[in-house]
Amino acid sequence: MTKNSVTVLGLGLMGQALAGALVRAGHATTVWNRSPAKADALVAQGATRAGSVRDAVTASPLVIVCVTGADAVREILDPVAGELGDRVLVNLSSGTSREARETAARHPGRYLDGAIMAAPPAIGTPEAAIVYSGARAAFDEHEQILRDLGTATFLGDDPALSALHETAVLGLMYGILNGFLHSAALLGAAGVPADSFLPFARAGIDTVAGWLPGYARQIDEGTYPALDATLGTHLAAIEHVVHESEDAGVDPALPALVRAAARRAVSAGHGGDSYASVIEQFRDKESA
Structure with a gap:
């Protein structure tokens, strides 16, 4: 075992990508998976196959686990918790912030929680963004x-920060995807193909992306001066989306949900503020 040694537990698509990048970078890489055959290609590249989790953990000062979730992490690591000792454990499995804190509590002092914001083919390149939180020294x-x-x-000492960032990005991603799907359904009702909508969709996404720095400043400062338009103006536009959906026979539930939050914000006195003021409705569960 050397300082350059690293172990990867879990060889799904992402685990294989992680281990492969480490092998290519010249690290002495030990790999383990419940189905040993998944290590064959990595062994051919130069990795070492461990016969057990215990052998894998004791082979390296750095242990990376990437499996299906917190339950699988516990199932794999709890029986060998005593072997982890001073080893650094990096958990790149997806999960919630609560699960990250629970895992950190079982491995105090040498634990890093991580979130991979990339697809497997990007691993090992600068395009693969990976965030970490927990033990700074590790x-x-x-x-x-x-x-x-x-x-x-590195996001900070709270091990939950990585999972929280991943969840926030997922929420943003699904908001964009569902918005596109609803728009495509609305246009499809008039016989317009989704492909022809793409230039306009991209332009709309770019426009909103341009608003985000100003909105972020307003959120952090707690003041919401209208920049692009007032919330009242935005609400009128959202009403059009709801009514257009109803007229076209497209489910209006998604824009109606957006309208409900905007209406609550207007009722709370934010009609003349920017759209960023709607965040107060998301913060206040009692107002929903």
Whole structure:
């Protein structure tokens, strides 16, 4: 075992990508998976196959686990918790912030929670954004190895921060995707193909992206001066989307949900503020 040694537990598509990037970067890489055959290609590239989780964990000072979730992490690691000792555990499995804190509590002092914001083919390149949180000393000790997996960003000492950022990005992603799907359904009702809508969709997304820096400043400062338009103007536009959906026979539930939040914000006195003021409705569960 050397400082350059690293173990990867879990060889699904992402685990294989992680291990492959480490092998290509020249690290002594030990791999383990419940189905041993999944390690064959990595062994052919130079990785070492471990016969058990215990052998895999004890082979390296840095242990990376990437499996289906927190339950699988516990099932794999709890029986060998005593072997982890001073080893750094990096959990790149998806999960919630609560699960991240629970896992950190079982592995105090040497635990990093991580979130991969990239697809497997991007691993090992700067396009693979991976965020980490937890023990800063553990991150600093193995930062170079972690950077061989992608662009590594340390978010803070709270181990929950990585999972929270991943969840926030997922919420944004599904908001955009569902907005596009609803728009495509609305146009499709008039016989317009989704492909022809793409230039307009991209332009709309770019426009909204341009608003985000100003909205972020307003959210952090807690003041919402109208920049692009007042919330009242935005609400009128949302009403058009709801009515157009109803007239076209397209489910209006999604824009109606957006309208409900905007209406509550207007009722709370934000009609002359920017659209960013709607965040107060998301913060206040009692207002929903």
